[in-house]
């Protein structure tokens with residue numbers, strides 16, 4: 001992955017300025033995977049847009065390849081981002097008084113400021129419903145599937161069964177927050193990473209810290 005071109009300088013600056021949870025090294029690994037996958041000339045898919053931090057890098061790679069990134073989020077935050085939880089950011093609570101989070105305005109501003117809006121199709125909704133509505137089931141629709149949505153077993157497994165069947169042969173499955181040791185973090189992303197490898201349809205392609213990249217080598221999942 002080292003020989004792929006990195007993100008544009010202004011994209012990198014926007015990434016570093018954006019709210020989000022992805023460290024730079026993992027972001028560069030995500031961008032390298034996106035650049036590689038974009039050679040298939042298919043759209044890239046992200047689950048978990050949040051405020052656009054990782055979307056920026058996918059969009060940068062998509063722009064270079066002449067494709068787009070489709071990114072899905074209900075923009076109400078994951079369990080661990082709700083008030084009282086570890087990753088809550090009070091500035092992301094909607095100002096309209098219902099107390100719920102709304103990351104969509106932040107997401108839009110992030111993409112607009114970086115000049116990348118034209119390379120992003122943002123889907124606002126729940127991941128499994130979005131997958132069903134956008135075509136469901138069939139293979140070959142996306143060159144890359146990046147899973148960084150809900151981190152419970154329920155949500156990670158639903159993301160897996162909803163979107164991974166839509167990943168093209170030769171495409172890349174990228175999973176964030178894969179922690180083999182439970183002492184380092186929740187196990188749901190690790191379990192879907194294991195599930196992909198155990199299916200026999202994927203081979204390990206790259207890894208950087210908790211970011212894992214698998215290549216689809218055959219049908220199924």
Ligand SMILES: C[S@@+](CC[C@H](N)C(=O)[O-])C[C@H]1O[C@@H](n2cnc3c(N)ncnc32)[C@H](O)[C@@H]1O
Nearest residue numbers: 020048050053054073074077078126127149150
């Ligand atoms: C960890 S954050 C994504 C971080 C982002 N990829 C980044 O690096 O900046 C997870 C996001 O997934 C979204 N999410 C969680 N469960 C979801 C679901 N079932 N459907 C759609 N979005 C979901 C949350 O709203 C949250 O914005």
